[in-house]
Amino acid sequence: MARRGRRPTMVDVARRAGVALRTVSRVVNDDVTVGAELVERVRAAIADLDYRPDERARHLRLGVTGTLGAAVRQLSHVNPVLRAVERAARAAGLMVLAASTEDDEKIERHVVESMCRRRFDGILLEPIGADHGYLVPELAAGLSLVAVDRPVLGLEVDCVLSDNMAGIETAFAHLVAHGHQRIAYIGDDERIYTAQERATAFRACVRAHGGASAHMIHTGPIMPERIQAALESALSGPDAATAIITGNATLSVEVVRRFRDRTDDVAIVGFDDSELATLLRPDLTVVAQDDAAIGDTAITMLRTRIADPSTPVRKVTVPVTLRARGSGETPPKS
């Protein structure tokens, strides 16, 4: 059929069907102004040659690519939002192509710029780092971009975030309702936006609750020794914590790992749901993000912006849910 090395083009199809190039285009695009007999001839030629339209040329001519880019922190990690994103995009007839930024500013920039040069219709970005200046000219040139999970600091860009503050407040209130007075927080590096927001919310809770203890809040990069030390600090002394809130799924794992062999009756509420939550004893109570809503919202916002770039910038906060499973309902031991 097709000879190896070069794919057939519309010209080849037209020649074979004995029609004009333009007619092939019309058939391919289901233009109704082509006679039934010609349509048949062209279809046959397409099948004979295994013709496949070249989207590069289509997109160049059309101006749009029907493609959205997703620049996420790590493709190899679990990312439930991405599933919702792909679903919603497919329903809209758009293709999502994803790439990792590897939590590296250089790579993020490279990925986003590559997508821009490929003229993707829009980009979903989980922004990292502080300096997103490279985005300015792209946005000025008409790039449609929606930030997910974190905002693009310093730039007026659409974003969809989880309600981190409410999540921490909910967790805190839940523990208080179960009788806890001394609650500790183990969080991630506060240079990360979400970590910073959650830690801040926790501090506000402590203040509002009247309590205050320096050894009750520990944030910083995730390292086993640091977490070990933080737990030691929080759980020792006369005013030891009776409950712990962890700042994200990775920290939940690390903290739970430390508790594996202990029998302390410490209550735990984790931020972010995960597969691990129902593996533990008792099951882990978590504050869960609404992945589906985040993904759907992100795609909706992106499509809106693509359709009308003059749409006012929106910052949407998606509610979180507390899922009580046992670990957060343990009463204080003392």
Add this chain to the structure above:
Amino acid sequence: MARRGRRPTMVDVARRAGVALRTVSRVVNDDVTVGAELVERVRAAIADLDYRPDERARHLRLGVTGTLGAAVRQLSHVNPVLRAVERAARAAGLMVLAASTEDDEKIERHVVESMCRRRFDGILLEPIGADHGYLVPELAAGLSLVAVDRPVLGLEVDCVLSDNMAGIETAFAHLVAHGHQRIAYIGDDERIYTAQERATAFRACVRAHGGASAHMIHTGPIMPERIQAALESALSGPDAATAIITGNATLSVEVVRRFRDRTDDVAIVGFDDSELATLLRPDLTVVAQDDAAIGDTAITMLRTRIADPSTPVRKVTVPVTLRARGSGETPPKS
């Protein structure tokens, strides 16, 4: 600078720099035959206008896109191979764009065909289902494709697989070496290639070992009730199993979940390593795939085929490693 709505093109840059279109192209592509002064003028114009080359046009003209597609089962799941793939591709100056097939034959086909129409230089595919006939014309037209994790059944296509058989043999021998005589296997749906291969390997081990018990091997779609029943069957009666091999990471989770509250001293070896493995007590002994090697190999094979499509088809098997962590070293209880 750039006026909103239309991105500047080479023509705009050329006009601004007062040079010919071709000269801008030369500067962009670092052609040495351009005088230093002109290079400067062109560079300035590019900066002024925030010019970004349109890769659609470049790719169309060049014939290649410098892009590899990765069609994986689920982007939202953990997929360590993908990280190695992205790394290796980046090192080679190629961009990897990934999309989910959602374990759905229809979607797989749609994704692969979309990548073909976009004229990606090559595709990495985790094939699902049985019928990959749609690939035949694409391959004939020169598509470079490498199957990962599973082969494309019925088609002569490059593939890189884990050594499933050796993995099961290693796990089995490990348990035998620790004194186990009655070993059970809980596996996934045998319509899945890897599940079928692992189950077959297990059956061979049982035969070679002289043992044989129908209630020792249970495969089928992953459903909690089925797994519960399988465990009941394997662990009851006078010839109850003293050790279990699980067929993949998901099954390890499900099985371990059942054991959470029991105190049976059953040894467990899981197929696939995961974050969960070191959360348990004792830590889970696993047969781990070499994700980095799989990813690197896949990219190397794909690049080789792209460079020379007449390269003979290769099927590479990557060794697996047993990671003894405790759960697989438990002696038989009786």
Add this chain to the structure above:
DNA sequence: CGGTATCGGGATAACGTTATCTCAATCGGC
């Protein structure tokens, strides 16, 4: 000083589509 390498850079033609314009043929109406 004339002829020929050498070099820098411009005109023009692809790459494979789609959109605009044009035109021939058919049809209906008075």
Add this chain to the structure above:
DNA sequence: GCCGATTGAGATAACGTTATCCCGATACCG
């Protein structure tokens, strides 16, 4: 039976690049 409207389909010009060709100017050599 003639004219305007309608329909089907071809010629041609973009889209934004890169590659081929070519030409003018300088440099070098005999």
